[in-house]
Amino acid sequence: MKIRLWLSWLCVVTVALGSLLVAAIAEDPPATEAERAYEIKATILCPICDGQNVLESNAPVAAAIRAQVDELVEQGRSDEEIRAWMARQYGADVNAIPPRTGVASLVWMVPVFVAVVSVGALVFAFVRWRAGRELEVSEEDLRIARALREKN
Numbered sequence: 001m002k003i004r005l006w007l008s009w010l011c012v013v014t015v016a017l018g019s020l021l022v023a024a025i026a027e028d029p030p031a032t033e034a035e036r037a038y039e040i041k042a043t044i045l046c047p048i049c050d051g052q053n054v055l056e057s058n059a060p061v062a063a064a065i066r067a068q069v070d071e072l073v074e075q076g077r078s079d080e081e082i083r084a085w086m087a088r089q090y091g092a093d094v095n096a097i098p099p100r101t102g103v104a105s106l107v108w109m110v111p112v113f114v115a116v117v118s119v120g121a122l123v124f125a126f127v128r129w130r131a132g133r134e135l136e137v138s139e140e141d142l143r144i145a146r147a148l149r150e151k152n
Helices: 002-025 033-042 060-074 079-090 102-131 139-151
Strands: none
Touching: 033 060, 033 079, 060 079
């Protein structure tokens, strides 16, 4: 019975991790140039606004960046080329999506690591907690239970 329990949990974890992996890897490309430009604008921060992307900002520089993104998308530039161009023009801080290499990759890895360790700690705690619940029934407990059954 214990093996079946572990196998069922293994299956649940495998399906959950597989689903997360597929969701993280699979990205639907935008259908149109306008959608692609919209997604790029949503991930470029306004250089003079505090924490606001250029899509939401009303600043003149944000309007200029929106127009420039539209122009670069129409020219057929890739998302990476557009982001690199913006970083050269306005500084690396305009990219709202951190790079996936170097020290900045910790932004992507640390939450996953913390989640895995947390789930592991919970499983360990529940297994220990459950193991502590297996108590032996004393003769006194059996005598009380028999007496209560006879009363009813």
